Amino acid sequence: MTSTAKCRIAVFILLCATMPAHAGTCADGIAQTQAQLDLAIEKDAGSHGWKPESLSALRSHQPTPGSLAKAEGDNGIGFTDALASLDRARTADRSxxxxxxxxxxxxxxxVLK
Incomplete structure (x- = not known):
């Protein structure tokens, strides 16, 4: 085996060793729950009829799941709690x-049940 081939193999092994391991993370669960929560917020936001535009909407700010949940008032309290839980889950996953x-x-x- 030539020294160039050995060097390539060594580099490959080093790159594989430095890749983050995703097997033990819960990133898939976070993504799946976020998608389900987004759908639930959208469904709930459309079910209460029309409301006046917020100042953010008048300033052309794009809605986020969090802003939609806050706009629902008492109906969105569970959704804002769920979004906060997902933020804490992301923090725990990173650590x-x-x-x-x-x-x-x-x-x-x-909250989704």
């Missing part, structure tokens, strides 16, 4: 705390 991440996902999914 590698799988148990806390799964707990926050479960709390966000409880």
């Amino acid at each position: 590698g705390d799988l148990a806390a991440c799964n707990l926050e996902i479960a709390q966000a999914r409880a």
Whole structure:
């Protein structure tokens, strides 16, 4: 085996060793729950009829799931709590705390039921 081939193999091994491991993360659960929550917020936002435009809408700001949940007032309280849980789940996932991440996902999914 030539030294060039050995060097390429060594570089490949080093690159593989430095790649983040996704097997233990809960990123898929967060993404799935976020999608379900977004659909629930959209469905709920359209079910209460027309409301006056907010100042943000008049300034051409694009709506976010959080702003839609806040606009619903009392109806959106559970949704804002679920969005906060997903933010905490992302933080726990980045720090590698799988148990806390799964707990926050479960709390966000409880709002959807």
